[in-house]
Amino acid sequence: MSKLSNTLLMLQLLQNGRKYSVKELAEKIEVSQRMIRKYKDELDCAGIFIDTIKGPYGGYVLNRDFNVPYLNLNNSDLDIIEETCKRIDDDEIKRGLIDIKSKITLNLNNKENNRNTILSDDRELNVFNKINNAYKNNLKLKIKYYNLQHGESIRTIYPLGLYLFQNEWWVSAYWEEKDDMRQFHLKRILDCEILDAKFNPDEINIKF
Structure with missing residues (x-):
């Protein structure tokens, strides 16, 4: 199976x-x-x-x-x-x-209803749409992420899923710089850019 x-x-x-x-x-x-x-x-x-x-x-x-x-x-x-x-x-x-x-x-x-009611502002909606687009097309993302301990940083991620947890959106992704799977809180993604570079999700699933 x-x-x-x-x-x-x-x-x-x-x-x-x-x-x-x-x-x-x-x-x-x-x-x-x-x-x-x-x-x-x-x-x-x-x-x-x-x-x-x-x-x-x-x-x-x-x-x-x-x-x-x-x-x-x-x-x-x-x-x-x-x-x-x-x-x-x-x-x-x-x-x-x-x-x-x-x-x-x-x-x-209920995806559309959840997305429209839970995303709090235009910035979050814009980030959500970019991540969703990148996920559907297996495209890498460059994100500006805010971490409570280290502040802002630029990270390259491969989005593998979006999910709701306690009424907030999260991104399940492979973090290229750390060579590891991580969960990113959408509220902490300050900005993101879709890169002109594809990834193979099957290779990541096999690896992890």
Whole structure:
């Protein structure tokens, strides 16, 4: 199954409220324990926080309800979820994935309303539109970003998604200078420029 399907399957397993060890999750999803930890990090970045219980009887626990944030998923991604549902025999997991698919579809349908009501001014709307354009066309961005510790800096990023967390927009992107994935608060992007340089998102997904 795809990375997206595996992450959603792990999320659905954790939704029943019980504790799973990394080994248990790896065996159920049929991936390595390293990939389970990576899926957890990605869910955390998306605002779906999973608690880690340490010790010999520790594991991962999802101990609160969540709203699926808006990611820049497309119809192909939703098709992957649907195909995954067809291949899973466990009815409880299948119902959960269908529920997640419905929530994501609802968020996609409400995208325009959310964008217009949550972006607070013309500058943010302009930045949002540039990032969205760059994301759709796999173009690199040069941004002026404000960090509370270091002030303003210029960064080159490869936008891989836009999502809402606590009613504010964030950008999931590869940061070229740091060679790492980061989450950028849209409010702190003071300005951005679309560069005439493409990137391959599949290469980044494989790397991270």
